[in-house]
Amino acid sequence: MFAAATVAILAVLALATIRTLKGPTVFDRVLGANSIGTGAILLLATVGFLTGRPEFLDIGITYALLNLIGTLAVLKFFRYGDLSHAGEEPKD
Amino acid sequence: MVLLTLLAVITIGVVRLRNLFAVVILGGAYSFLMASVMIVLDAVDVAMTEASVGAGISTVLMLGTLYLTKTEEVRPVHTPVLPLFVAIITGAVLVYGTLDLPPFGIADAPIHAHVAPYYFQNSIPETGVPNVVTSVLASYRGYDTLGETSVIFCAGIAVLMLLKGRRARKGAGKPGKGGKA
Numbered sequence: 001m002f003a004a005a006t007v008a009i010l011a012v013l014a015l016a017t018i019r020t021l022k023g024p025t026v027f028d029r030v031l032g033a034n035s036i037g038t039g040a041i042l043l044l045a046t047v048g049f050l051t052g053r054p055e056f057l058d059i060g061i062t063y064a065l066l067n068l069i070g071t072l073a074v075l076k077f078f079r080y081g082d083l084s085h086a087g088e089e090p091k092d
Numbered sequence: 093m094v095l096l097t098l099l100a101v102i103t104i105g106v107v108r109l110r111n112l113f114a115v116v117i118l119g120g121a122y123s124f125l126m127a128s129v130m131i132v133l134d135a136v137d138v139a140m141t142e143a144s145v146g147a148g149i150s151t152v153l154m155l156g157t158l159y160l161t162k163t164e165e166v167r168p169v170h171t172p173v174l175p176l177f178v179a180i181i182t183g184a185v186l187v188y189g190t191l192d193l194p195p196f197g198i199a200d201a202p203i204h205a206h207v208a209p210y211y212f213q214n215s216i217p218e219t220g221v222p223n224v225v226t227s228v229l230a231s232y233r234g235y236d237t238l239g240e241t242s243v244i245f246c247a248g249i250a251v252l253m254l255l256k257g258r259r260a261r262k263g264a265g266k267p268g269k270g271g272k273a
Contacts, residue, residue: 013128016121017098017102017125020102020117020121021101021102021105021118026113026114026117029114029117032121033117033118033121033124036121036124036125037124037147040125043128043131044131047131059136059139059140062140062144063124063127063143066143066148067124067147070147073152073155074117074120074155077113077159078113
């Protein structure tokens with residue numbers, strides 16, 4: 001069952017990669033990259049169970065945090081054009 | 093194999109795209125795929141470093157750099173034939189170098205026969221550290237690790253000083269728009 005899940009996750013990674021590459025807007029790319037990160041986490045989990053080392057799950061949590069940081073940085077840059085912005089609405 | 097194909101596809105995309113913002117996002121995706129490859133190769137610690145440095149830190153650093161430059165790459169003025177030639181030669185030499193390597197994961201590879209058995213047998217009586225990797229890093233190669241740590245510490249201090257100096261200048265004089273030349 002884990003092998004089937006791994007194959008399915010690989011297919012998901014391929015589809016997300018296609019969307020990230022083709023994506024006409026920036027949001028398509030951001031969402032595609034985020035999906036690739038999520039797919040990597042799931043792949044980590046299933047490979048961990050496949051090889052009999054389920055403690056890989058803890059590393060997946062770290063991946064999830066990193067994925068969130070990357071996506072937040074990209075979106076903040078897109079919104080404000082600057083990473084050191086305090087986060088209020090732009091005045092102009 | 094599927095992961096490596098995806099990596100190649102993303103690399104071609106990065107080379108062909110001219111919008112640097114999209115290239116940064118693709119770089120993050122590339123790092124996560126590379127981390128997956130490392131996991132499949134059973135190198136979870138390397139995969140962790142790849143994900144944190146590649147997808148986390150360098151995405152943020154690249155976006156900070158994009159703030160100072162433009163987000164569209166200009167067309168190159170010279171033809172890419174000579175760099176491509178050099179890259180192909182280098183790659184061929186590297187592949188030729190891998191031909192002599194022992195098969196992946198074999199037990200009697202030279203790296204496993206040199207000092208590793210000594211560490212496994214003597215690390216607990218000599219250092220008292222239950223984890224062999226930690227005993228090698230912190231005891232057998234203690235001076236090496238101390239040097240690395242001081243180098244990283246100095247680099248961190250230098251970066252902090254640079255950032256602070258820039259912010260003070262921005263606050264004191266006319267702010268302008270960062271370093272937009």
